[in-house]
Amino acid sequence: MAHDEGTTYAAAGVDIDAGNRAVALMKDAVSATHGPEVLAGIGAFGGLFSLGTLEMREPVLAASTDGVGTKVRLATRYGRLASVGMDLVNHCIDDILVQGARPLFFLDYVASAKLTPEDVAAVVGGMAEACRAAGCALLGGETAEMPGVYAAGEIDVVGTIVGVVDRGQIVDGRRIRPGDAVIGIASHSPHTNGYSLIRHVLGDRDLTVHEPALGAAPVDLLLRPHRSYLPEVGALRAAGVDIKGMAHITGGGLIENPPRVLPPETALRLDRTQWPVPPLFTWLAELGGIADAEMHRVFNMGLGLLVVLPEDQVERALDALGADAWHVGDIVPHHGRPTVFFSPDLQE
Amino acid sequence: MAHDEGTTYAAAGVDIDAGNRAVALMKDAVSATHGPEVLAGIGAFGGLFSLGTLEMREPVLAASTDGVGTKVRLATRYGRLASVGMDLVNHCIDDILVQGARPLFFLDYVASAKLTPEDVAAVVGGMAEACRAAGCALLGGETAEMPGVYAAGEIDVVGTIVGVVDRGQIVDGRRIRPGDAVIGIASHSPHTNGYSLIRHVLGDRDLTVHEPALGAAPVDLLLRPHRSYLPEVGALRAAGVDIKGMAHITGGGLIENPPRVLPPETALRLDRTQWPVPPLFTWLAELGGIADAEMHRVFNMGLGLLVVLPEDQVERALDALGADAWHVGDIVPHHGRPTVFFSPDLQE
Numbered sequence: 001m002a003h004d005e006g007t008t009y010a011a012a013g014v015d016i017d018a019g020n021r022a023v024a025l026m027k028d029a030v031s032a033t034h035g036p037e038v039l040a041g042i043g044a045f046g047g048l049f050s051l052g053t054l055e056m057r058e059p060v061l062a063a064s065t066d067g068v069g070t071k072v073r074l075a076t077r078y079g080r081l082a083s084v085g086m087d088l089v090n091h092c093i094d095d096i097l098v099q100g101a102r103p104l105f106f107l108d109y110v111a112s113a114k115l116t117p118e119d120v121a122a123v124v125g126g127m128a129e130a131c132r133a134a135g136c137a138l139l140g141g142e143t144a145e146m147p148g149v150y151a152a153g154e155i156d157v158v159g160t161i162v163g164v165v166d167r168g169q170i171v172d173g174r175r176i177r178p179g180d181a182v183i184g185i186a187s188h189s190p191h192t193n194g195y196s197l198i199r200h201v202l203g204d205r206d207l208t209v210h211e212p213a214l215g216a217a218p219v220d221l222l223l224r225p226h227r228s229y230l231p232e233v234g235a236l237r238a239a240g241v242d243i244k245g246m247a248h249i250t251g252g253g254l255i256e257n258p259p260r261v262l263p264p265e266t267a268l269r270l271d272r273t274q275w276p277v278p279p280l281f282t283w284l285a286e287l288g289g290i291a292d293a294e295m296h297r298v299f300n301m302g303l304g305l306l307v308v309l310p311e312d313q314v315e316r317a318l319d320a321l322g323a324d325a326w327h328v329g330d331i332v333p334h335h336g337r338p339t340v341f342f343s344p345d346l347q348e
Numbered sequence: 349m350a351h352d353e354g355t356t357y358a359a360a361g362v363d364i365d366a367g368n369r370a371v372a373l374m375k376d377a378v379s380a381t382h383g384p385e386v387l388a389g390i391g392a393f394g395g396l397f398s399l400g401t402l403e404m405r406e407p408v409l410a411a412s413t414d415g416v417g418t419k420v421r422l423a424t425r426y427g428r429l430a431s432v433g434m435d436l437v438n439h440c441i442d443d444i445l446v447q448g449a450r451p452l453f454f455l456d457y458v459a460s461a462k463l464t465p466e467d468v469a470a471v472v473g474g475m476a477e478a479c480r481a482a483g484c485a486l487l488g489g490e491t492a493e494m495p496g497v498y499a500a501g502e503i504d505v506v507g508t509i510v511g512v513v514d515r516g517q518i519v520d521g522r523r524i525r526p527g528d529a530v531i532g533i534a535s536h537s538p539h540t541n542g543y544s545l546i547r548h549v550l551g552d553r554d555l556t557v558h559e560p561a562l563g564a565a566p567v568d569l570l571l572r573p574h575r576s577y578l579p580e581v582g583a584l585r586a587a588g589v590d591i592k593g594m595a596h597i598t599g600g601g602l603i604e605n606p607p608r609v610l611p612p613e614t615a616l617r618l619d620r621t622q623w624p625v626p627p628l629f630t631w632l633a634e635l636g637g638i639a640d641a642e643m644h645r646v647f648n649m650g651l652g653l654l655v656v657l658p659e660d661q662v663e664r665a666l667d668a669l670g671a672d673a674w675h676v677g678d679i680v681p682h683h684g685r686p687t688v689f690f691s692p693d694l695q696e
Contacts, residue, residue, distance in 0.1 A: 046412035
């Protein structure tokens with residue numbers, strides 16, 4: 001809230017009635033994310049969040065900054081900016097969730113050559129909705145108009161999340177051993193990854209037209225927001241499941257993300273017959289002539305989160321998760337860098 | 349570190365020798381900001397910062413997100429991107445410093461249509477340098493290439509800072525009373541504000557040419573980084589000064605920022621004869637035909653931080669601060685919204 005180029009949320013709507021209404025609604029939505037931990041100051045230059053109520057032996061903050069990538073271009077084109085607000089919050093939640101952290105607060109940055117209050121309100125409203133669902137405060141934000149830096153009509157959205165985990169509860173994959181099982185939990189869409197390829201494949205096609213192969217208009221599936229796995233991980237914890245490691249399936253897909261949490265001398269054997277690949281991915285692969293291997297490197301292929309746990313807790317975990325979760329693989333011994341073996345093999 | 353469009357710092361330099369060297373240097377610079385509080389994980393999806401050593405009754409986190417605004421365009425044009433990295437960190441430090449918080453960690457986002465490893469290394473290197481000077485960890489970052497969203501050759505840089513303050517030590521201006529004194533501390537440049545106006549006034553002028561009125565080339569003065577006031581506030585605290593309120597002079601200048609920390613029924617009377625306005629501002633005002641009032645609304649006019657303190661502590665405070673700090677004003681009773689009275693008056 002500091003630059004001459006920046007405007008506060010409130011100021012963004014000056015003199016424009018529709019804008020004013022949108023901004024008023026947005027401010028209410030943001031306030032609704034504020035619990036007693038959020039301290040209100042006089043003309044505060046930054047947001048204040050009290051850790052007073054934390055009961056932890058050694059609190060460790062987990063933090064991550066991210067953008068939504070080029071999915072925002074699709075959302076802009078179809079006038080659905082609220083969805084990218086949700087995308088960004090949930091993506092960030094999952095990035096720290098896989099370390100065992102729960103979200104405390106989120107800050108945003110929305111920039112463009114020229115911002116309309118309606119657009120800002122849509123993005124921030126989506127963020128506020130996702131924050132509220134996660135019990136996360138939307139603590140602050142900045143908007144910037146930078147003509148010359150941004151292309152006309154385009155927008156970028158950046159967010160930062162801060163969460164907390166007790167040091168003894170950090171999930172880092174260190175205890176993963178051969179014989180452990182891996183559960184996959186369904187994604188809601190490509191989430192926030194692969195949209196450059198998607199836009200390349202789909203070109204100027206009208207995505208609002210119902211597509212029989214999908215049973216829906218592509219745009220509705222493509223812009224479904226990133227799923228937050230906070231409730232699912234909470235359910236696993238409540239059931240007493242020993243979560244040894246988690247992988248958030250983002251850029252790099254099912255090929256590059258799992259190795260990030262595997263310890264040396266291990267690999268993940270993923271059984272592709274154990275979960276249903278959503279028709280959207282099959283449709284994109286056919287339209288674009290994209291090979292299996294490339295698809296699995298770019299997309300989540302229907303699994304947004306992998307959880308590594310002791311084999312004898314699989315049943316308990318699946319009971320806790322309900323539908324949309326499957327026992328998709330196992331940890332195996334492996335000489336060399338941690339990797340993923342697919343069964344059946346991926347076609348190059 | 350998550351999108352298909354994103355690249356990690358390391359990956360940004362692949363196949364380019366100069367890039368690789370720049371990235372290697374940058375990684376060393378980032379690591380140098382990491383104390384024992386920064387926990388290294390296996391392929392971590394987010395950064396981890398331990399609060400284990402905090403000794404506070406009720407720790408309150410202070411957080412702020414910001415960009416550097418259009419100063420980045422000037423820095424890009426003159427190939428001085430490291431300075432905007434420093435700008436951004438110091439700007440964020442000051443935004444939470446005025447609430448009494450000290451920085452813990454910083455995260456960054458650097459985006460463009462096409463990023464070169466040298467540019468990323470320059471920006472992040474500047475951030476790392478400023479972080480290290482402040483004892484602040486550069487905990488994480490994200491780079492994004494978004495062709496179509498950013499204009500060719502342009503870059504945006506966004507940062508988020510998280511700091512901490514004990515609840516009882518929050519500085520919020522609440523105890524400010526008529527009769528209190530106000531000290532101003534020198535700025536190093538326009539900091540990160542007013543650059544749209546500066547670029548408008550200076551047009552295509554070659555800013556590397558020595559300017560007799562300034563005793564320097566304008567670009568050298570214009571791109572001097574935002575000053576961090578962390579050492580100065582530390583010196584005031586060490587001297588036992590009772591800091592009642594602080595205003596970071598950013599967008600809105602000396603007119604709009606001080607009221608943000610003043611309680612009801614008070615105003616700031618600012619004596620313009622008490623500090624030297626840097627020649628850069630006089631030069632810009634003459635070149636652009638910009639009135640006094642506008643100058644004071646857009647620029648910091650040579651004062652980057654105002655500190656409100658009891659009148660009988662002024663001498664002690666000035667002794668602690670050394671040069672570049674002046675007793676510039678006083679708090680006076682005032683009916684109506686808090687405001688700033690200038691003496692002599694500003695010319696419209």
